[in-house]
Amino acid sequence: MTEPADQVLQGYRQSIDNIDAALVHMLAERFKVTQAVGRHKATHGLPPADPGREERQIARLRQLATEAQLDPEFSEKFLRFIIDEVIRHHARMQA
Ligand SMILES: O=C(O)C(=O)C[C@]1(C(=O)O)C=C[C@@H](O)C=C1
Incomplete structure (x- = not known):
């Protein structure tokens, strides 16, 4: 017996x-950490961007x-x- 097409689509969409939802939660956690990084950088006079680190991440x-x-x-x-x-957020914290 085949499932009706709309039930199959509904399953995929679920x-x-x-x-x-997982992506949103992961991004929220990532931005919480980068907010802390931004505060740390602002306190210690570190530049918002670290191109070497970005190159390694990419x-x-x-x-x-x-x-x-x-x-x-x-x-x-x-x-x-x-x-x-994130860099925009860091720069705003230092402005
Ligand atoms: O690791 C840092 O220094 C950060 O500020 C975090 C982060 C990132 O979002 O991953 C953002 C900016 C930097 O250029 C590199 C990495």
Whole structure:
């Protein structure tokens, strides 16, 4: 017996909703940590951006993405987007 098409789609969407919720929670935790990093950098006069660290993070993530069969270009763009936002937050704290 085949499941009706709309039930199949609903099943997929339930999984997508769970994954999206996990992504939001993970991002919230990441930004909590980077807020603390921003305060630490502001207190100690450290620059908002650390290009060397970013290069290592991107290389690592691209490798992980390839192993996980995720497009490494996409994973780099995604991390770049997040890091750029973090740098903006850090810079605002130092203004
Ligand atoms: O590790 C740091 O120094 C951070 O400020 C965190 C972070 C990141 O979001 O991962 C953000 C900015 C830096 O350029 C590098 C990394």
